Amino acid sequence: MKGSLLDRIVAGDSIAVARAISQVEDNAEGAAELMKQIFPRTGRGLIIGITGAPGAGKSTLVDKLAAHYRKAGERVGIVAVDPSSPFSGGAILGDRIRMQTLALDKGVFIRSMATRGNLGGLARATVEAVAILDAAGFDKIIVETVGVGQDEIEIAKTADVCVVVLVPGMGDDVQTMKAGIMEIGDVLVINKADRDGVLRTEKELEALLSMSGRTDDWQPLIVKTVAIENKGIGDLAAAIRRSHQFQQNADGGTERKRAIARWRILELLRERLLADTMNSDSVAQKLDRLAEQVASKQRDPYSAVDELIKRQ
């Protein structure tokens, strides 16, 4: 007889890992119970967030970084978050199909996450997928997110080391992403360094970093890569390692862990309160009716919420 799902996850069984991730994604019965048991078994893997604008080369970089870790004999879990993906969770994204060598490697687990339903929970499900991979003994867990939406920024912030990927000559993007980058980027990558304008982008980033309002004393590192040519990947891995070591030595690491823990509790609370309200009878119809009334200004949204949370 096969062991329990938990035993199989802890033993590193990919099928069990995939099943568990589907359960947390669906918020299936028993998922919370499973996560309670997973939690104490986490904390060994290094969680690396990779974020940046679409087309910056994140997926290419993730592939190369994963291959780098594999060469050192480490097991690598990859979670790609793409809310715009038309695929349901578990499907392999188009750009993942390129990763044929990695996909055949048993030491690599690849999964893409997508939202289901309209109650959110993508960030929560992603963080749980990472925890499952951690409990399954993956040494490195890489989370790729598109650095645009709030959910994605939140997810990136839960990583041990957050890598922001930029490309040369994206001056405007640097401006738009400025606030977010300074806050979350532990390592800044200038990918596509085979293009013009690398030096200028580097100077711009250095200028931005000098005005950084970070709460810890970490000086974010700038790394140049050409992902398609596998250049700079060793430097990136070294920068990630240094950032992680810094946190382990500094008090900042504890503060960061607390902030992540606080966020996770609030996410679960938000989701549970919302689910509790939405689960009661006839709420869906009530919501439709209230939305109509608010839209036509017969009613304000505040009193609509009062109405929804009023217990029958």
Ligand SMILES: Nc1nc2c(ncn2[C@@H]2O[C@H](COP(=O)(O)OP(=O)(O)O)[C@@H](O)[C@H]2O)c(=O)[nH]1
């Ligand atoms: N010139 C150049 N192209 C790159 C580099 N890295 C990635 N690309 C290309 O940029 C495009 C977007 O890459 P992808 O990894 O899918 O970006 P993502 O959307 O950020 O995940 C692809 O056509 C890649 O081949 C690079 O270092 N130099």
Ligand SMILES: [Mg+2]
């Ligand atoms: Mg991608």
